Amino acid sequence: MTPALEQLQKALKQLPGVGYRSAERIALHLLVEKPERLPQLVTALEAAARSVRRCTVCGNLAEEEHCAICADEKRRIGQVCVVENVQDLAALERSGAYRGRYHVLHGKLSPIRGVAPEDLNLATLIARVESGELTELILALSNDVEGEATCHYLTDRLPKAGLKITRIGFGLPSGGGVLYADAVTLKSALEGRRNY
Template sequence: MTPALETLQKQLKQLPGIGYRSAERIALHLLVEKPGRLPELVMALQSAAQNVRRCTVCGNLAEQEHCAVCADERRRTGQVCVVEYVPDLAAIERSGAFRGRYHVLHGKLSPIRGVAPEDLNLAALLQRIESGEITEVILALSNDVEGEATCHYLTERLPKTGVKVTRIGFGLPSGGGVLYADAVTLKSALEARRDYT
């Protein structure tokens, strides 16, 4: 293996979801099997690095000052769904179930990993709420200790009147059975139950 190939493989391996073998396959694919794709990939990476930034309103990815969601006047401005990361926002958008706006925290509180409130996009959310435009905050954070701590922190700092705070339901996945669910999932499913009639 050449030093340049080894460096490329090490860089690829640092990406999420790519292990040693995958990094090796990608590097060899780009250098040996499809070398014509390499310049296009480099250009796309450079273009994204230069043009993509955070939306000044919600923290989503954007190429302008505002992301496509914040710029869409057909969205419900009073509802804001708070998510941890941009991929969470993308997943909710793919579902087609939400037509409001978003706010991306870019993480969750984690004293163990050294993530404090000032490390997250919390101040901008509180500023949006204080402006009076938001009537409901939907907390769509993960169902773990850090997600719960972040939800608790947020609710403690929200105005006590005028803003409805809700939390997404958690439970069994579609097609999943009770037998194979873990205790936390079953507890959440029972707590998030609703009328069947």
């Protein structure tokens, strides 16, 4: 194995869900079986690295200051669904059950993993709540200890005057996350939300 191939495998192995064998298979596929795909992949990665950033309002991925969801005037402005990550937002969008706006925390509180409140996208959420334009905050965080801790933290810290705070939960299994739920389960979870 050449040093360059070994370096490529190490870089690929750092990606989520890619182990040693998968990294080896991807590297060999790009270098030996389909080398014509490599320049296209490099160009796409460089372009994404240059242009994709976080929406200044919600934390979703965007190429402009605001993401397409925040820029969509047909969305319910006063209703915001709080999710852990962009994958959860995408799963809810695929369900077609929600037409409000979002807020992406980019994680959840986890003292064991060293994730503190300042590590999450909380400042803009607090600013959105304090602006008074929100009527409902839907907490769509994982149904695990860290998700519950994050929900408790948010309900303790956010101003509640005129704000309805709900939590999805119906239909999601204990310990399960939004990302792995199917569209029907997500729709049931959103429709069966409860006051928090």
